[in-house]
Amino acid sequence: MNIIAITACPAGVAHTNMAAAALEMTAKKMGHKIKVEKQGAMGIENSISAKDVANAQVLILAVDTAIAKSDRFSEIPTVKVPVTEAVKNPQGLINKALELVK
Secondary structure, eight states, X not given: OEEEEEEEOSSOSHHHHHHHHHHHHHHHHHTOEEEEEEEETTEEESOOOHHHHHHOXXXXXXXXXXXXXXXXXXXXXXXXXXXXXXXXXXXXHHHHHHHTTO
C-alpha cells in the first residue's frame, strides 16, 4: 500500500517530528510505503508531490493545526487525527487508514 501523511503541531517541532518518525518506522515494519510531509516552524519539509498524491491510496493527517496546500488532497481517502495519536499508536492509525480503501 502507498500511503502519504502530513504531520503538524502548532510549534511544528517535537510532536511533528516524533509523529513522522513513528509513522515511517511502523509503515515500513508493516510492509507499506509511506512518504511523510512535516509542516511547522521550519516550513514544509519532505514535500509531497503531485506524483506522490497520484500514487497514494490513502492520506493520513496527524495534525493539530491547519495545514498548507490542503487542496492537493481533495480526491484521496483521508483519516484525520490529533498528532499525538500518530506518536502513541501509529500501527492503529495506519490500520484505520487502510480500512478506508478496502
